[in-house]
Amino acid sequence: MTSLQKTSHANFVRQRRTPKTPSVKTPKKTTQTAQKAYHPASVYLPAEPRRVVRRTVRQAQGNVTSRSTKAVHRNGFDIAFTLGRTKVHAPVLNIPELGPRWVSAAMTLVLSFMLFTMWTASPLTVKAAELHGNQRLSLTEINSMLGMIGKPIFSAVPAQIETNLYTAFPDLESVKVRISFPSRISVDIKERTPVMVWSQNGNTTLIDASGVAFPLRGEIPALLQVSATGAPTGVQLDPALPIYKQKFIAPEMVNAMLVLAPVVPAGMTMTFDPQYGMGWKDPRGWSVYFGQTTKDIPMKMMVYQAIVDTLTLQGVQPSLISVEYLNAPFYK
Helix, strand or coil: CCHHHHHHHHHHHHHHHCCCCCCCCCCCCCCEEECCCCCCCCCCCCCCCEEEEEEEEECCCCCCCCCCEEEEEEEEEECCCCCCCCCCCCCCCCCCCCCHHHHHHHHHHHHHHHHHHHHHCHHHECCCCEEECCCCCCHHHHHHHHCCCCCEHHHCCHHHHHHHHHHHCCCEEEEEEEEECCCEEEEEEEECCEEEEEEECCEEEEEECCCCEEECCCCCCCCEEEEECCCCCCCCCCCCCCHHHCCCCCHHHHHHHHHHHHHCCCCCCEEEECCCEEEEECCCCCEEEEECCCCCHHHHHHHHHHHHHHHHHHCCCCCEEECCCCCCCEEC
């Protein structure tokens, strides 16, 4: 064997012992990207998400071994938990959108509660009234007709209270009601001043100078006593005045009785007859009348005395003597 053949054989053996390195085909560019994503529309996070790391694996080109070189690029976002393909909804507080009607309803409820509280609160409840200017009327009588005891002060209407008191007590000449918080009602009154006591059909009332009648309270005062056989005439109701201000007797008649009172004999009671007018009951057994006016009272007294003297001389016992008309006196 020649030397050339020996060399070729040695190379052959060496090549068989040396493993062949496969040729590595260089791919164009294989990029495998692992990217984590999330859906911001379906996740509610309490804080800003952190940036995520995007990793890229590149294979060596040419005869470089298949070791992957990792390059780090920070161009993503990381979150506190893995989402995968599942949509995670964190708990949220949904605040409803309130329209004008809801706001109005809430205000109505609040105002209703406040009104109910004020309406039933004890400090705002009327306990009793403060009375000023009373002489015959008592505080108990006023409170009984006040119509406000135990009620809230908000329901008090001064004009209505004044009307109630006028109607219940005709002897009130004036009434003034004042309201103040928290629960004070002050009543200032002025009572009528009686000038005579009127007795008719077993009923006794008081009369003031304006002719208004009002009930007797307590004992009969030391005033002019008038015993009537009927109601006075010539008095008409005034539709412009309330019932508690209507006159029972004309003021002119009241003045005439007061003028005639000194003429009445001591111890005698003045009488009134709708037909014959004012007079008295003579202790000798007859009734004398002077009419319904005070005109010519001195002259009427002289005529009356003359008639009495004449009848006494004649022994006539009359039952009635009238000098209402000076030109036509008569007796029965």
